[in-house]
Amino acid sequence: MPPRSSSWKKVRDAFIKKNPTCAACGGTKSLECHHKLPYHVDPNRELLEDNLMTLCEGPGNCHYVWGHLLNWKAYNPTVVDDTKAFLEKIRKRLTNDLESKE
Numbered sequence: 001m002p003p004r005s006s007s008w009k010k011v012r013d014a015f016i017k018k019n020p021t022c023a024a025c026g027g028t029k030s031l032e033c034h035h036k037l038p039y040h041v042d043p044n045r046e047l048l049e050d051n052l053m054t055l056c057e058g059p060g061n062c063h064y065v066w067g068h069l070l071n072w073k074a075y076n077p078t079v080v081d082d083t084k085a086f087l088e089k090i091r092k093r094l095t096n097d098l099e100s101k102e
């Protein structure tokens with residue numbers, strides 16, 4: 001397997017700058033750039049923007065949960081649809097107004 005590209009860090013930083021929210025929870029902290037198809041599966045897609053997505057490593061650890069299904073050696077082939085559905089739920093979640101007004 002060829003070594004990771006030397007431009008990865010640059011591509012990653014630019015991608016996160018351009019997509020500054022987690023695709024799963026909408027969070028803006030501890031953002032990481034996830035490969036939809038991992039490097040070890042297809043090294044040629046390492047730097048392709050359409051193979052990347054922003055996921056956070058915040059409280060919900062969306063990167064680990066949605067991107068890798070709780071195993072860094074695994075990946076989630078339906079991560080795009082899964083995170084889209086989850087984000088929709090987050091946006092529509094009901095909160096307890098009484099509690100938040102205190």
Ligand SMILES: [Zn+2]
Binds near residue numbers: 057
């Ligand atoms: Zn997240």
Ligand SMILES: [Zn+2]
Binds near residue numbers: 067
């Ligand atoms: Zn990842």
